[in-house]
Amino acid sequence: MEQPDSGGQIKCRYCRKIWPPEHFRTARGKPSTHCRACLDAKREETRLRRERMGPAGVRAANLWDKYRIxxxxxxxxxxxxxxxxxxxxxxxxxxxxxxxxxxxxxxxxxxxxxxxxxxxxxxxxxxxxxxxxxxxxxxxxxxxxxxxxxxxxxxxxxxxxx
CATH class of the missing domain: 3.40.1800.10 (His-Me finger endonucleases)
Structure with a gap:
């Protein structure tokens, strides 16, 4: 997360928009370098990609991404x-x-x-x-x-x- 400017605002590292600090928390409340809108968009993108891949594709991708097998x-x-x-x-x-x-x-x-x-x-x-x-x-x-x-x-x- 970038440092707040003098007005306490933070720039999102993804969309580059300026937001108040409370927009830089995950759904579980952890700090993030991306604003809430970008996190939600990324989650939806991942969901759609996994839906297109199907269970077998997701399993294959997980095995490769995590363990390279x-x-x-x-x-x-x-x-x-x-x-x-x-x-x-x-x-x-x-x-x-x-x-x-x-x-x-x-x-x-x-x-x-x-x-x-x-x-x-x-x-x-x-x-x-x-x-x-x-x-x-x-x-x-x-x-x-x-x-x-x-x-x-x-x-x-x-x-x-x-």
Whole structure:
């Protein structure tokens, strides 16, 4: 967000119009570099593009944008792991998927969640494999630090001996 001028007004980095500071908040109240009108226009543009792409196109775009893998590479990983989580070994058919996330603005149901999620290194962006959501969350909450995970395992093992 650009600095306010002497009158407290801010210039939008997208449309270049001058607006009061309260126009530079997202729907959730976070500061933005774009005015509310530009944010709304961008959201609508994205919605229309995703609608044209369809669910399969959106899935392919998400896999590529986030992890630089294709749907075929994802499916090959699933097969290589025998459709099981890379940590706990739970088969994807046995993973309960709880639909989460915000509801869609148009009221349509959210897409069916995948059962195995892509695990990747946040530093190198390298894909490590596929995990169930619980194991992926465990890796993330440990800050991807093997020492924390080993300490957690030692703690659990010691408590079982008591």
């Amino acid at each position: 294709t749907v075929e590479q994802y499916d090959a990983l699933r097969a290589a792991q025998q459709y099981r989580c890379g940590i706990c070994g739970t088969h994807e058919d046995d993973i309960t998927v709880i639909l989460t996330g915000r509801p869609r603005l148009d009221g349509t149901p959210t897409a069916r969640a995948v059962r195995l999620v892509v695990d990747h290194c946040h530093n190198s962006r390298r894909v490590r494999g596929l995990l169930c959501n619980n194991c992926n969350t465990m890796i993330g909450l440990s800050s991807e630090d093997p020492a924390i995970l080993r300490a957690g395992a030692a703690y659990l093992e010691a408590s079982m001996l008591q």
